[in-house]
Amino acid sequence: MNTTHVHLLLNHVSILGALFSAVVFAWGIFRNDKSIRLVALVGFIVSALAAIPVFTTGEDAEEAVENLAGVSKSLIESHEDTANVALWLIEALGLFSLIILIGERLQWNFVSKITLPLLLLAVVAAGSISYTGYLGGKIRHTEISGANTSAGAVQGENGGEQGGQDDD
Numbered sequence: 001m002n003t004t005h006v007h008l009l010l011n012h013v014s015i016l017g018a019l020f021s022a023v024v025f026a027w028g029i030f031r032n033d034k035s036i037r038l039v040a041l042v043g044f045i046v047s048a049l050a051a052i053p054v055f056t057t058g059e060d061a062e063e064a065v066e067n068l069a070g071v072s073k074s075l076i077e078s079h080e081d082t083a084n085v086a087l088w089l090i091e092a093l094g095l096f097s098l099i100i101l102i103g104e105r106l107q108w109n110f111v112s113k114i115t116l117p118l119l120l121l122a123v124v125a126a127g128s129i130s131y132t133g134y135l136g137g138k139i140r141h142t143e144i145s146g147a148n149t150s151a152g153a154v155q156g157e158n159g160g161e162q163g164g165q166d167d168d
Helices: 003-031 034-056 058-065 073-106 109-140
Strands: none
Touching: 003 034, 003 058, 003 073, 003 109, 034 058, 034 073, 034 109, 058 073, 073 109
16 A cells, blocks of 8 residues: 555545534534534544545655646646645644543533534535545546546446446
8 A cells, every 4th residue: 555545545534524523513512412522523533633644645646646647737736725725624623622522521611612613613624625535536537527438338347338228
């Protein structure tokens, strides 16, 4: 496994973790259930931790694909620019989640007052990191951008079409 593989694998952890945890956190607020909110806080922290190696392996992933045919340098730059913003947002979310988790344990009074601002940050961070992943996917997944796709057939390993109708 190389750094490009690490980049491609762990980005899903940070993206899906942030999205899922934001939904869980909102549910915990709606239900007024502290234990549900705590689970979401841990999810935010895991997402923030996973985002660090994703970001640090991004340059290696760029070098692996930047000279391949059909790869857009402007898409790579857009992905990189949004990744910078998304990293700051997801790390802030992780840090604030850790502070709130500690505050819940130590029964700090201010914790209940910052749940809604944290939910707002979670939605913004999850949206930003998801958009970054979307742009990253467009770099090599032509089915996302609509380029180089045929109307209904994909060549299989043996040269036959897959996804069409059966001839039976």
